[in-house]
Amino acid sequence: MPAWTRLMQWVMACGVVSALSAVARACPSCNSQRAREVRDGLMDDLSPQVLAAIGLPFVVTALLLLVMHHARRWRRSRP
Amino acid sequence: MKMRHEDRPLLSAGLVLGVGMGGFVDGIVFHQIFQLHNMLSARRPADTLTNLEINMVWDGLFHLLTWTVTLVGIGLLFRAARAPGVNWSARLLTGGMLAGWGLFNVVEGLIDHFLLGVHHVVERLGLSIWDYAFLASGVLLIILGLGLAGSGKAEAIR
Numbered sequence: 001m002p003a004w005t006r007l008m009q010w011v012m013a014c015g016v017v018s019a020l021s022a023v024a025r026a027c028p029s030c031n032s033q034r035a036r037e038v039r040d041g042l043m044d045d046l047s048p049q050v051l052a053a054i055g056l057p058f059v060v061t062a063l064l065l066l067v068m069h070h071a072r073r074w075r076r077s078r079p
Numbered sequence: 080m081k082m083r084h085e086d087r088p089l090l091s092a093g094l095v096l097g098v099g100m101g102g103f104v105d106g107i108v109f110h111q112i113f114q115l116h117n118m119l120s121a122r123r124p125a126d127t128l129t130n131l132e133i134n135m136v137w138d139g140l141f142h143l144l145t146w147t148v149t150l151v152g153i154g155l156l157f158r159a160a161r162a163p164g165v166n167w168s169a170r171l172l173t174g175g176m177l178a179g180w181g182l183f184n185v186v187e188g189l190i191d192h193f194l195l196g197v198h199h200v201v202e203r204l205g206l207s208i209w210d211y212a213f214l215a216s217g218v219l220l221i222i223l224g225l226g227l228a229g230s231g232k233a234e235a236i237r
Contacts, residue, residue, distance in 0.1 A: 034129055041133040045119060053197040054118065054137065057187035058144050061098050064182065069091070 005048045013046055085166045086232050088159035092152055093175020094182070097224070099149030101180030105187070106142050109200065116202040124202070166232070174228030181220025188214045 109115045117125055117134035118141050125131050159165050191197050192210045200209035 034132070037129045038132045038136075041123070041129060042136055045122070045133065045137070049195055050119065050122075050137070050197065053191050053195045054140050054144065056190050057183065058098075058102075058148060060190065061183050061186045064186070065091075065094055065098075065179075 008051065009046060009048065012051065013043065016042055016046065083166070083232060085164050086168075086171055086228075088155070088162050088165050089167065089171045090175045090228055092155035092159050093172045093228070094179040095148060095155055096152030097176035097179020097181075098183045099145050099147075099152050099179075100176065101183040102141070102145030102148065102187075104180070105184075106138060106145065110138050115200060116198040118198060120198045120202045121196055121205075168231035170227050170231030172231075174224045174226070174231055176224070177220050177227060178224030181217040181222075181224060184217030184220065185214055188217060 110117055114125070117123075117131075118137035119134055123130040123133055125134060188210065192199050192206070192213065196206070199206050200213050201207055
């Protein structure tokens with residue numbers, strides 16, 4: 001696995017775990033068996049594939065729109 | 080389709096708003112109202128409460144991104160409102176939104192349904208005719224949107 005995906009996974013994992021731990025500390029019922037299962041499941045799911053599934057459609061769409069925008073400007077600037 | 084300078088601000092806002100609102104249509108209609116699939120339902124079938132809760136978190140992250148894109152679209156619309164000489168055509172805005180929605184459907188369908196296979200339109204059927212229909216609906220929306228936006232170019236500048 002490339003270093004950047006490992007780093008991204010680590011940053012996301014820290015964010016998700018700290019947010020969920022904060023919720024768990026604030027409310028005792030969030031520390032139930034199921035809540036722990038959900039947290040474990042989220043950690044299991046955290047992979048480049050899942051992050052790509054959520055983020056990539058937006059990134060690719062934005063890139064396509066930017067390419068179309070700049071292609072028009074490039075065509076206009078041609079002599 | 081040739082765009083004039085005065086058409087561009089509203090068309091850009093419409094395209095970005097369409098991407099955001101198209102994402103909301105997917106999330107609200109397919110994920111929540113009809114419950115045909117969730118973000119990771121091919122990996123985690125929604126057959127236990129735990130899996131449903133996990134899918135709900137990933138659906139929430141998807142909605143967070145669609146919300147952010149919609150906010151950017153509102154920003155572009157605000158910028159268009161302040162720019163001089165913009166063609167305020169309802170067809171241009173609606174056409175842009177339809178094309179943006181269609182573009183998002185095509186990209187999301189190709190990546191999530193076909194390439195990564197994290198979910199499908201009707202999860203209990205797996206990869207089915209509905210996934211192809213979803214892609215086709217995206218192409219149709221792009222064609223309709225661009226056609227409508229093209230006819231909006233001719234409208235009078237306010």
